[in-house]
Amino acid sequence: MNDIWYGILQAFQLIYTLDQDLIDISVRSLKVTLSALVISSLFALPLAAVLAVKRFKFRRFIIALLNALMGLPPVVVGLIVYILLSRSGPFGVLDLLYTTAAMVIAQIVIITPLITSIAHQSLRELWSEYHDLLISMNTSHIQRIKTLLWDARRALLTASLAGFGRAIGEVGAIMIVGGNIDNATRVLTTAIALETSKGDFALALALGFVLILIAIALNLATHWLSKTEREGRW
Amino acid sequence: MFPLIAENLVVEFNGKHILGPIDLTVNKGDISLILGPNGSGKTTLLKSLHGIMKLKRGSIKWSCSNNSSMKKQMFVFQTPIMLRRSVFENLTYPLLLRKVSNSKAHRLATEWVEKIGLKEIMHISATRLSGGEKQKLALARALIIEPEMLFLDEPSASLDGKTTVEIENLLKSCTKNGTTIMMSTHDIGQAKRLAKNILFLNKGILESNQLTETFFLEPTSPNAQKFITGEIVE
Numbered sequence: 001m002n003d004i005w006y007g008i009l010q011a012f013q014l015i016y017t018l019d020q021d022l023i024d025i026s027v028r029s030l031k032v033t034l035s036a037l038v039i040s041s042l043f044a045l046p047l048a049a050v051l052a053v054k055r056f057k058f059r060r061f062i063i064a065l066l067n068a069l070m071g072l073p074p075v076v077v078g079l080i081v082y083i084l085l086s087r088s089g090p091f092g093v094l095d096l097l098y099t100t101a102a103m104v105i106a107q108i109v110i111i112t113p114l115i116t117s118i119a120h121q122s123l124r125e126l127w128s129e130y131h132d133l134l135i136s137m138n139t140s141h142i143q144r145i146k147t148l149l150w151d152a153r154r155a156l157l158t159a160s161l162a163g164f165g166r167a168i169g170e171v172g173a174i175m176i177v178g179g180n181i182d183n184a185t186r187v188l189t190t191a192i193a194l195e196t197s198k199g200d201f202a203l204a205l206a207l208g209f210v211l212i213l214i215a216i217a218l219n220l221a222t223h224w225l226s227k228t229e230r231e232g233r234w
Numbered sequence: 235m236f237p238l239i240a241e242n243l244v245v246e247f248n249g250k251h252i253l254g255p256i257d258l259t260v261n262k263g264d265i266s267l268i269l270g271p272n273g274s275g276k277t278t279l280l281k282s283l284h285g286i287m288k289l290k291r292g293s294i295k296w297s298c299s300n301n302s303s304m305k306k307q308m309f310v311f312q313t314p315i316m317l318r319r320s321v322f323e324n325l326t327y328p329l330l331l332r333k334v335s336n337s338k339a340h341r342l343a344t345e346w347v348e349k350i351g352l353k354e355i356m357h358i359s360a361t362r363l364s365g366g367e368k369q370k371l372a373l374a375r376a377l378i379i380e381p382e383m384l385f386l387d388e389p390s391a392s393l394d395g396k397t398t399v400e401i402e403n404l405l406k407s408c409t410k411n412g413t414t415i416m417m418s419t420h421d422i423g424q425a426k427r428l429a430k431n432i433l434f435l436n437k438g439i440l441e442s443n444q445l446t447e448t449f450f451l452e453p454t455s456p457n458a459q460k461f462i463t464g465e466i467v468e
Contacts, residue, residue: 127314
């Protein structure tokens with residue numbers, strides 16, 4: 001119990017004193033996660049809309065596959081990305097292993113199926129509501145997709161936030177492909193894992209509290225900015 | 235665009251015969267009302283003519299290309315489908331789809347929102363409107379593009395008298411601008427008030443297609459006679 005109180009105390013102290021290591025690690029965590037989130041959302045959200053609107057061969061298979069990949073073990077993703085980016089791998093020439101770019105790639109692989117599946121659920125419901133109207137208005141596929149993405153934007157934000165939550169808390173894959181190198185690829189989760197293995201529970205807890213604070217603050221800010229749950233709005 | 239010629243129209247759903255064979259011609263300026271008991275195929279006929287229902291057999295021909303005709307026709311559904319946007323944005327939506335400039339779309343939407351009496355609440359979500367308000371908005375959204383052909387599926391079903399009058403007035407004013415109307419209804423009074431000619435549909439068969447005056451005086455179909463006098467049509 002003392003460790004927890006000490007951890008809380010140290011977390012506040014680290015935040016209050018704007019500890020440089022803490023700031024560097026937190027900023028790196030945010031940079032990696034937000035980069036993965038933006039790139040993943042740019043791909044996942046339109047894909048979810050296409051899956052909702054268009055009927056094509058293997059559509060059901062793709063949806064089932066994406067649902068299955070939601071539970072992809074991060075360590076396995078880390079291993080596969082590691083093999084692909086290692087010197088003997090097909091993308092070894094890019095020299096990305098043990099960089100933040102490799103960590104972003106691993107996170108994209110992990111969160112894309114999650115964001116796509118959650119977004120697809122919302123868009124499928126909206127499409128069943130809009131189907132007759134948009135067909136009768138002779139809209140093109142692109143117009144339908146744009147309309148769905150815009151009108152479901154708050155549900156899509158929730159899908160993206162779920163992806164953010166998964167990515168910021170991820171440790172296995174980024175540990176493998178990033179290497180947890182000090183001042184280079186160390187992020188909050190890998191730093192927590194390291195401090196725990198060293199027995200420095202207080203610092204690990206402090207970093208943990210910061211991680212939780214960042215996740216909550218970003219979620220609250222997004223909800224506030226997007227006016228979710230505001231009276232009279234969707 | 236006119237005449238619209240439907241030849242040997244047959245619709246089946248899951249192997250079950252729903253409609254036809256029907257031969258029908260719609261000329262410019264017609265106000266045709268489709269009467270018939272529940273399940274007679276009124277909605278199916280409207281959707282088929284509009285081109286949003288797959289035909290088993292037969293053809294629907296406009297004097298212009300199908301793509302061009304689709305841009306000049308609108309459909310108002312029995313249960314109005316509202317986009318999850320504001321009242322105002324629902325009105326600008328079909329205009330912006332047709333690449334009408336923003337300023338013109340705003341001007342027209344402002345005119346129409348006033349015309350249908352929703353100016354005070356034009357910025358609230360359309361999904362929060364009452365049934366009557368939604369139907370007026372759906373009709374205004376259809377009329378705002380000045381369609382040459384308007385299909386309406388029981389637009390005043392379950393609405394109060396005041397809203398029904400408002401909707402009928404909107405329809406009368408749009409016919410003065412040359413819009414051709416085809417509408418289904420259960421309301422014999424409404425048919426008398428609005429229609430130039432009446433199509434009587436029973437069990438998917440077009441049993442009569444007569445001018446309004448002659449339909450009510452000398453219906454050619456015995457079932458239509460029963461329907462007019464309020465008897466059950468089997």
